[in-house]
Amino acid sequence: MRKSNPDLRVTWLARRHLPRVVQIERMCFPDPWTHEEFTAELNQPRCIGMFATNLDRAVLGYVIYELHWDHLRLLNIAVEPLVHRDGAGSAMVASMAGKLTAEGRNRIVTEVRESNRVARTFLRAMNFKCIRVHHGRYEGSSEKAVEYVLTLSRWNLYVAAAIAAKQREVMS
Ligand SMILES: CC(C)(COP(=O)(O)OP(=O)(O)OC[C@H]1O[C@@H](n2cnc3c(N)ncnc32)[C@H](O)[C@@H]1OP(=O)(O)O)[C@@H](O)C(=O)NCCC(=O)NCCS
Numbered sequence: 001m002r003k004s005n006p007d008l009r010v011t012w013l014a015r016r017h018l019p020r021v022v023q024i025e026r027m028c029f030p031d032p033w034t035h036e037e038f039t040a041e042l043n044q045p046r047c048i049g050m051f052a053t054n055l056d057r058a059v060l061g062y063v064i065y066e067l068h069w070d071h072l073r074l075l076n077i078a079v080e081p082l083v084h085r086d087g088a089g090s091a092m093v094a095s096m097a098g099k100l101t102a103e104g105r106n107r108i109v110t111e112v113r114e115s116n117r118v119a120r121t122f123l124r125a126m127n128f129k130c131i132r133v134h135h136g137r138y139e140g141s142s143e144k145a146v147e148y149v150l151t152l153s154r155w156n157l158y159v160a161a162a163i164a165a166k167q168r169e170v171m172s
């Protein structure tokens with residue numbers, strides 16, 4: 001369970017942040033989205049962009065997701081490699097999870113390349129569950145995509161475990 005970083009916050013992404021987003025994207029993915037692809041995605045009415053920042057208001061990482069009637073689809077998430085393992089990724093997932101409701105959008109769904117071990121470890125750490133493997137997802141490659149889901153109930157278990165861990169830390 002991760003330690004909390006009090007300086008982190010997650011807020012709305014604007015066009016002016018895109019050059020930095022594209023820079024992080026290139027550092028993080030072998031097949032990065034271009035500036036045009038981010039723009040086209042964010043122009044979709046149901047698409048949301050958020051970023052993680054610190055006291056300097058620097059863009060540490062970003063998340064792009066779609067609103068569906070009963071779920072959120074996480075399309076892209078990445079963090080500046082210099083600050084990996086410092087909580088920015090989990091802060092962005094927590095920000096998305098905070099929008100889930102029992103009666104409406106009650107889960108987050110995402111897919112990652114089977115070979116992306118760090119991403120899969122990260123998703124498992126956040127209590128996402130692997131539900132399916134898809135073939136033929138990536139053009140010109142036989143790599144499989146692994147689909148994960150984080151339901152509101154699994155998120156609540158994650159939060160309860162985090163609180164219990166914090167209490168144990170304070171007591172010791
Ligand atoms: C995946 C990614 C977004 C995680 O961001 P992050 O800010 O480093 O993640 P966090 O610090 O919030 O990590 C949360 C937990 O995930 C797990 N985790 C994250 N990165 C890990 C790694 N490299 N190895 C093992 N566990 C890892 C840990 O349990 C971690 O908690 P801990 O540090 O307290 O042990 C980041 O590694 C990244 O940008 N990767 C490249 C882009 C990518 O693959 N995106 C798709 C992600 S689904």
